[in-house]
Amino acid sequence: MSSTPAFRRLPRAVREQQMLDAAVRAFSRRGFHAASMDEIAEDAGISKPMVYAYLGTKEELFVACLHREGTRMVEAIAAAAAPDLPADERLWRGLRAFFGFVGAHRDGWIVLYRQARGEQPFAGELATMRSRLVEVVAGMLDDALRAQGREVRETDLEVIAYALVGATESLGDWLADHPEADPAKTATRMMNIAWLGADQLLRGETWRPTGE
C-alpha cells in the first residue's frame, strides 16, 4: 500500500469496519429494534446517508454484524482445534479460543447470543452456525472414540455435542458478564466440566437411576 498522509480520506474497507464496530456496540447495548441508525452513524463519525450507502438498511447492517462476529468466532475455534492433536487437547484449545473470543469481543458475543436469537430472520442464520459447531464437536468426539476402536450411535454423539455446546455458550455468557474473569482460566474450568464427564462417557461408563 502507498504511504498516505494522515488527513487523506480513509479507505472504504476501514470505514466499513468502523461502521460495523459502532453497529455491534449499539446492537449489543440496545438490541436490534431500539438501536438507531442515527446513533450508529454518530458513534462511527460518519454521516447516516453514508452508512446506508455502504452497508444498506438496519436489517442488512445487523446481518453484516452477525456475519463478521460469527465468522471471527468460528474461525478462531477452527484454527485452534488442530486435527492432529489428541481429542482432549483439541477440545481445550477450541474452548480457549472460544472464551478468548468472548473476552476480546464482548459486544460481538452479546449480539450473537442475546440479541439475534428470536429475531426473524436472523435466528435462522444463528441456528445454522450453531449446528456447524455441534457437528464439529460431534466429529471431535467421534475421532476420539475411533482412536480407541469404539463407536457410538450418531444420535448419542449429537446429544453429547448439543450439551457441550450449550454448556460452553452458557459459560461464555457468564464470562461476558464477568469482565474480571480470565478467559483462559474459564476455558480450563469448562474443560474440567466437559472432559471429565465426556471421558467417562466415552469409556462406556453410565449413570443409572436407582429404585426406578
Next chain:
Amino acid sequence: MSSTPAFRRLPRAVREQQMLDAAVRAFSRRGFHAASMDEIAEDAGISKPMVYAYLGTKEELFVACLHREGTRMVEAIAAAAAPDLPADERLWRGLRAFFGFVGAHRDGWIVLYRQARGEQPFAGELATMRSRLVEVVAGMLDDALRAQGREVRETDLEVIAYALVGATESLGDWLADHPEADPAKTATRMMNIAWLGADQLLRGETWRPTGE
C-alpha cells in the same frame, strides 16, 4: 362450582387460559413482532376487543405467556427435586421434570427460550428466572459436597451450575425439535453427561492441559 349447562358462557378464568394457549402458539411459531392480536383472537375463538379487555396489550399478553410457562417449568422442577434425596437423584428428577415440561409444552419452551431472549424488556425477566435455576443447581451441588464434608468456592459452584443449566437448555431445545425423542430418556442422557462429570469434579479430580 355449580353445574353449568354446556352452552353457558365460559368462566373468565377458562377463557383467559384459552387466550393464553392461542397466544403461546402464535408467539412460538411467529415470534413477538410478527404474531398479531387478530390471529390470536381468531385461534382462541374470541373477539379481539375481548382479548385486549382481558389480557391487555400485545406486550402484556406476551409477559402473561412468559409468566405462565416459566412458572409451570420452574414449579415442575422444584416439585420433582425433593431435598431429602441424594444429590444425583435430585438432579435426575429435576432433569426429568424439565424435559417432561419441554416434551409436553413445546410451544411454551420455544416462547421462553427462543422468542423472549433479546427482546427488551422481556429478556430481563428471563435472566431472573435463569439465575434462580442456576442458584437451585449450585445449592444442590453445595449440599452434595457438604454431605461429603467438602466445600468449594462459591464462584466454582456458580460456574459448574451455569454450565449444567446451559447444557440442559441446549438439550431441551434439541428435544423441542425432535418430538419423536422420549423426554425421560433425554433426561437420563443429560444425567449421564452432567453427573459423570460433576461426580468426578466434586471428588476433587481435575483435568490439566499437557505441554503448556
